[in-house]
Amino acid sequence: MPVNGALSDIPANWKPPLFWLTVDGSQAGLSTQREPVLQVGQMLATGLAQKNVPIAVGSPENAAALFGFGSMLHRMAIVHFRVAPYHELWMMAVADPAAGVAATGAIEVTKAPTSAGTIPFYIAGQVVSVLATGSDTAAQLATKIAAAINALPMLPVSAEVDGTNTAKVNLICDWKGLTGNDIQLLDCFYGSIGGEVLPAGLVLAYTAMSGGTGSPDMTAAIPALGDDEYDYVALPFTDSVTLALWEIEYGFTASGRWGWARQLYGGIFSARRDTYANLMTFGPTRNSPNVSILSVEPAAQAPIWEITAAYAALASDALLNAPARPLQTLELTGIMPAQRQGRFNLSQRQAMATAGLAIQTVAPSGDMMIQREQTTYQVNQYGQSDDAFELVTTLFTNARLFRRMKSAITSKFGRHQLADDDTAFAAGLAIVTPSIVKSEILAEYKSAEFDGLAEDYEDFKNNLSVTRDQNIPTRLNVVYPPDIANGLRTLAVLAQFRLQYGRA
Numbered sequence: 001m002p003v004n005g006a007l008s009d010i011p012a013n014w015k016p017p018l019f020w021l022t023v024d025g026s027q028a029g030l031s032t033q034r035e036p037v038l039q040v041g042q043m044l045a046t047g048l049a050q051k052n053v054p055i056a057v058g059s060p061e062n063a064a065a066l067f068g069f070g071s072m073l074h075r076m077a078i079v080h081f082r083v084a085p086y087h088e089l090w091m092m093a094v095a096d097p098a099a100g101v102a103a104t105g106a107i108e109v110t111k112a113p114t115s116a117g118t119i120p121f122y123i124a125g126q127v128v129s130v131l132a133t134g135s136d137t138a139a140q141l142a143t144k145i146a147a148a149i150n151a152l153p154m155l156p157v158s159a160e161v162d163g164t165n166t167a168k169v170n171l172i173c174d175w176k177g178l179t180g181n182d183i184q185l186l187d188c189f190y191g192s193i194g195g196e197v198l199p200a201g202l203v204l205a206y207t208a209m210s211g212g213t214g215s216p217d218m219t220a221a222i223p224a225l226g227d228d229e230y231d232y233v234a235l236p237f238t239d240s241v242t243l244a245l246w247e248i249e250y251g252f253t254a255s256g257r258w259g260w261a262r263q264l265y266g267g268i269f270s271a272r273r274d275t276y277a278n279l280m281t282f283g284p285t286r287n288s289p290n291v292s293i294l295s296v297e298p299a300a301q302a303p304i305w306e307i308t309a310a311y312a313a314l315a316s317d318a319l320l321n322a323p324a325r326p327l328q329t330l331e332l333t334g335i336m337p338a339q340r341q342g343r344f345n346l347s348q349r350q351a352m353a354t355a356g357l358a359i360q361t362v363a364p365s366g367d368m369m370i371q372r373e374q375t376t377y378q379v380n381q382y383g384q385s386d387d388a389f390e391l392v393t394t395l396f397t398n399a400r401l402f403r404r405m406k407s408a409i410t411s412k413f414g415r416h417q418l419a420d421d422d423t424a425f426a427a428g429l430a431i432v433t434p435s436i437v438k439s440e441i442l443a444e445y446k447s448a449e450f451d452g453l454a455e456d457y458e459d460f461k462n463n464l465s466v467t468r469d470q471n472i473p474t475r476l477n478v479v480y481p482p483d484i485a486n487g488l489r490t491l492a493v494l495a496q497f498r499l500q501y502g503r504a
Contacts (some may be wrong), residue, residue: 008136033050033403035480036088038230038315039076040237041305042175042216043093044068053219054092067093069153072172076309081198083333084313087320094221096176102212103180106158106207107145108168109138111291121187123171124156125336132199138159138167140351141202145169154302155184157209173212173257179236180212182273185476189301189339194351195425216291219446222249231266231399232319234312236305238293250290258290263406265399267375267392271296271304272357276348283355286335286376289389293376295349295357299342300368301334307368309356310335315373315392323396324453326487332360332368372489397484401453405480408444413437418474438466438475456483 009022038054049055057063063077064070073091080089107121119130124351131146132141141159148168149159153279156175162168173180176358185206188196198204215237222245237247246268250257259262274282279295286293296304309331318327337343344352347361349371356376363369373392380386389395417431421436425431442461448454465479 002149006385026414028323030407030445033320033400034088035231035316035320036090036109036229036487037080037232037234037312038083038225039080039089039234039309039312040221041067041076041091041234042095042096042177044071044174047071047073047093050090050349051093051095052224054225054230056088057089057091063091065428067091070156070174070177072236072305075154075156075303076236076305079306079309080129080234080313083310084317084398086311087316090095090219092224094218097214097216101212102176102478103173103183103212105171105183105185105209106162106168106498107142107171107185108165108205108207108298109117109141109145109202109207110167111201111203112136112138112141113199114201115199117197117202119187119198119202119204120147120189120196120258121145121204122189122301122336123185123187124183124303125190125306126152128152129156132202134199135457142169156180157383171209173209176212177214177216178212178239179303181210183209184299184301184303185209186301186418189336195200210462215242220243222246225249227264229266230390231396232312232316233266233268234308235268236308238270240285243270243288243291247286247291251288259373263402265395265402266290267292267395269308269315270294271307271311273298273300273304276352278346279352279357280355283352283357283376284378287291287378289377289395291376291377292354292373292392294359294360294370295344295352296360297338297342297344299338300336301338304366307332310368311370314370319396324393324485324487326489327370327373328487328489329363330370331363332370335361335368337348337366337368353380356390379380385438391487393487394484397453398482401448401484403480404448405441406442406477408440409437412440418476419469422469434466434468437478438464441466441478441480448482453485454482455485459483 010020015406047066049066064074067073074405088299091346113132115134119132121128128148130144138230146159149155157171157173159169187204189201192195199234221475248268252258252266254261257266268291273296275298288344296307314330318330326451353359353372356378358374359371360368361371375389375392377389414433419431419433421433421435446457449457460483463481467477469477
């Protein structure tokens with residue numbers, strides 16, 4: 001196409017001969033995606049990082065130095081690099097709640113062993129092995145247990161033999177807040193079939209971790225994100241105040257990341273441990289298209305911050321490659337579930353999904369597995385049931401379509417004039433008309449359809465509207481009606497068996 005001087009960087013009155021060339025990549029570039037993960041969590045006093053500042057983290061060792069060895073964020077980083085080792089990770093530490101209290105628990109040796117053996121007990125899903133002899137007293141064994149716990153700095157608790165009852169080991173979470181209550185205590189998770197049994201005669205009593213209070217203050221953390229893109233936020237705090245603040249940040253209002261002014265998009269991934277009854281009560285209290293909270297059994301062994309990290313990491317890898325593809329059957333590698341007798345059943349998972357909670361089950365490998373990536377969105381602004389945003393894939397497929405269209409428009413028409421469709425102008429001038437822009441949007445949609453993001457091009461074409469504003473001559477108004485691609489969620493079969501087909 002001939003290029004008019006108005007389109008080129010070469011001055012129209014340039015005199016020296018002969019050949020002068022400018023390069024224009026506006027017709028060549030394709031939209032690219034970074035879609036980084038942001039993990040939010042608590043750190044230890046040994047960490048070097050500044051709080052409320054997002055930091056790019058390249059390895060678990062990097063996270064240990066920044067946030068403290070064995071901290072919540074260090075353990076979350078380990079999970080991320082195990083599940084999605086090549087996905088860009090940022091981390092942000094938030095301060096312990098100022099008025100918070102650390103959770104406490106206990107392990108008590110109520111009967112000493114009568115024979116030697118190894119005690120395999122678990123704290124926050126991490127095994128701790130203690131050697132018991134047949135001659136150990138309860139107090140001696142308690143001392144061994146406390147020493148074994150304190151020898152593992154990766155554990156989220158510190159241990160001390162009780163000053164009054166020397167057969168009892170007191171545990172305290174390494175940070176303050178509600179999350180400490182989530183730390184599970186158990187022995188012999190895999191049972192005798194997995195080679196885990198207590199030495200003969202030994203009886204242990206556990207006092208569950210409890211008493212942790214308070215959640216980190218997010219009022220300084222959220223503004224610190226600025227307008228940088230963080231598509232997958234791993235947020236292990238599900239108290240109402242915290243969720244409300246993040247729902248606003250990732251909301252659809254003008255100030256939100258999905259609003260017209262910011263266009264940053266993204267979503268929040270979390271997990272919540274509770275009984276079935278309590279989760280069914282909690283679910284309807286939230287209603288955000290941008291938040292997905294995985295429901296977790298009380299007896300699940302992995303701590304909630306690690307489940308959250310795995311959920312966000314797994315989603316980031318899968319949705320980056322194919323945002324319309326369901327996350328069902330993807331395994332949360334290394335995340336210990338509840339023992340068989342403590343798992344939610346199918347009818348419970350069905351009910352929780354209808355109450356706005358994502359659901360998980362257990363893979364053949366023994367790890368947790370996503371069953372449905374539900375968001376908390378359940379009703380529209382009038383309180384009527386609505387499924388428009390009930391799936392994470394809907395959110396991220398739309399984000400990909402919007403970003404692709406924005407990239408195409410801004411790269412090709414960034415400094416153009418606007419004219420009506422019937423205007424005659426020289427070829428090569430930086431002028432667009434509604435029909436030119438419409439053709440570009442249609443071409444981009446066709447490409448998106450080919451890439452598995454959308455379908456039904458003909459209906460999209462018939463419903464797409466690009467018109468010049470009657471009152472603002474510099475503005476184009478576009479009605480963009482994509483038919484986003486859907487995942488295969490249900491295969492319903494009617495099995496009409498016969499004892500014998502009739503013969504003619």
